[in-house]
Amino acid sequence: SQQGEEDPQALSIQEGENATMNCSYKTSINNLQWYRQNSGRGLVHLILIRSNEREKHSGRLRVTLDTSKKSSSLLITASRAADTASYFCATAGSWGKLQFGAGTQVVVTP
Amino acid sequence: EPEVTQTPSHQVTQMGQEVILRCVPISNHLYFYWYRQILGQKVEFLVSFYNNEISEKSEIFDDQFSVERPDGSNFTLKIRSTKLEDSAMYFCASTPTGPFYEQYFGPGTRLTVT
Numbered sequence: 001s002q003q004g005e006e007d008p009q010a011l012s013i014q015e016g017e018n019a020t021m022n023c024s025y026k027t028s029i030n031n032l033q034w035y036r037q038n039s040g041r042g043l044v045h046l047i048l049i050r051s052n053e054r055e056k057h058s059g060r061l062r063v064t065l066d067t068s069k070k071s072s073s074l075l076i077t078a079s080r081a082a083d084t085a086s087y088f089c090a091t092a093g094s095w096g097k098l099q100f101g102a103g104t105q106v107v108v109t110p
Numbered sequence: 111e112p113e114v115t116q117t118p119s120h121q122v123t124q125m126g127q128e129v130i131l132r133c134v135p136i137s138n139h140l141y142f143y144w145y146r147q148i149l150g151q152k153v154e155f156l157v158s159f160y161n162n163e164i165s166e167k168s169e170i171f172d173d174q175f176s177v178e179r180p181d182g183s184n185f186t187l188k189i190r191s192t193k194l195e196d197s198a199m200y201f202c203a204s205t206p207t208g209p210f211y212e213q214y215f216g217p218g219t220r221l222t223v224t
Binding site: 040 | 141143145151152153154155158160165166168199201203205208209210211212213214215216217218
């Protein structure tokens with residue numbers, strides 16, 4: 001099955017530092033998406049990268065995709081306390097069905 | 111900015127009861143989804159819905175589950191006879207022009223089955 005699996009499971013950093021998390025998946029994909037979830041809340045879409053793209057930027061976010069290694073990374077630069085959340089990658093399959101990984105819990109301390 | 115809304119935010123029900131979770135997707139969206147997240151676990155796909163019919167469903171989505179778009183705005187998930195293991199956050203999502211675009215998620219309904 002195509003599932004994103006994030007690594008690390010948890011990340012604790014200080015404000016101003018960069019946070020990097022990785023995602024691996026198993027089968028071919030149309031696109032890979034990253035979402036953020038604050039505790040007990042809904043999922044917020046961050047960025048979508050298509051299978052023919054290698055890198056994408058959005059504000060302080062940078063996503064890379066390596067389809068040969070079936071992996072993606074999300075970099076948050078100059079992190080802020082407000083970035084504290086869980087981050088999930090999700091692979092898009094047929095009919096847009098998203099398969100999520102277990103997520104990386106990021107804690108940014110002031 | 112348009113957003114997906116879900117009601118109720120929290121539903122408590124007894125085992126064996128029927129529940130209906132409601133979602134109002136963004137108005138011009140065409141593809142609709144339900145996901146659930148058991149506490150501490152991954153977000154799991156339940157069902158996708160397009161053109162008034164189910165396009166794909168997961169193994170979780172058995173005969174106890176059904177979805178409906180009764181009018182032009184609401185999208186509902188019904189669980190006919192709830193079980194303890196149905197306790198979870200249920201998220202509705204929608205996407206505008208095609209299945210391979212970003213999905214907009216609602217805030218979720220926390221379902222507690224006692």
